[in-house]
Amino acid sequence: MATLVEQKQELRSRVRKSRAALSSAEREAGNKALAQRLLALPEVQSAHVIGVYRAYGSEPSLLPLIETLRASESAPKIVYPVVLGGNGAMVFAELTEAEADELLSNPKAAAKYFDTNRAVDPEALDVMLTPCVAFDKTGRRLGQGGGYYDRYLPRLRKECAVIGIAYDVQVVDEIPCEPHDMRVSAIATPTRIIRCEG
Numbered sequence: 001m002a003t004l005v006e007q008k009q010e011l012r013s014r015v016r017k018s019r020a021a022l023s024s025a026e027r028e029a030g031n032k033a034l035a036q037r038l039l040a041l042p043e044v045q046s047a048h049v050i051g052v053y054r055a056y057g058s059e060p061s062l063l064p065l066i067e068t069l070r071a072s073e074s075a076p077k078i079v080y081p082v083v084l085g086g087n088g089a090m091v092f093a094e095l096t097e098a099e100a101d102e103l104l105s106n107p108k109a110a111a112k113y114f115d116t117n118r119a120v121d122p123e124a125l126d127v128m129l130t131p132c133v134a135f136d137k138t139g140r141r142l143g144q145g146g147g148y149y150d151r152y153l154p155r156l157r158k159e160c161a162v163i164g165i166a167y168d169v170q171v172v173d174e175i176p177c178e179p180h181d182m183r184v185s186a187i188a189t190p191t192r193i194i195r196c197e198g
Contacts, residue, residue: 004176015169019058021131028188030167030189032064034190038163044161047127049120049127050079051081052057053130054080059131081104082114090152090153092119128153128163130149130163135170135171137171137187137196139183140175142175150180163186
């Protein structure tokens with residue numbers, strides 16, 4: 001029988017292949033549909049500070065959502081993750097699109113000159129939109145394997161809505177998990193919102 005680590009690696013590989021197989025037209029349509037679903041959520045509508053991410057590879061992009069939020073009259077503060085050095089610490093900060101792009105393209109170099117005074121208090125976040133390789137309907141998440149979100153999410157207020165962002169191919173029957181693996185309270189896909197119970 002495969003170990004838990006092996007099960008996670010196999011699931012990561014399988015879901016990444018399924019996600020990568022989506023056409024660019026399917027991903028673009030999915031990103032727009034995701035934005036509309038998220039904009040309809042009361043948690044997002046009332047949020048003052050929203051944690052987002054910059055899509056990497058075939059991850060769902062939040063750009064349609066971010067552009068709409070920034071253009072609104074009561075625009076919330078949009079904050080991005082910044083990984084600091086080699087100690088695995090992650091903070092969130094308000095960044096320009098250019099800074100977010102640079103952090104994505106060269107995170108180690110960009111983190112060297114990042115001013116940690118720009119980091120927002122985790123308790124200030126009202127909504128956290130989190131990427132993942134896969135989710136299940138109970139809110140278990142399978143990340144990239146670095147543990148950044150597993151270490152950051154416990155620092156959020158209990159009232160903060162933690163919403164997993166996924167294409168439908170990323171929602172699976174069950175995620176093998178360990179005690180330190182953090183769950184999300186909801187999952188948003190292009191076709192539905194799943195309220196998680198677990």
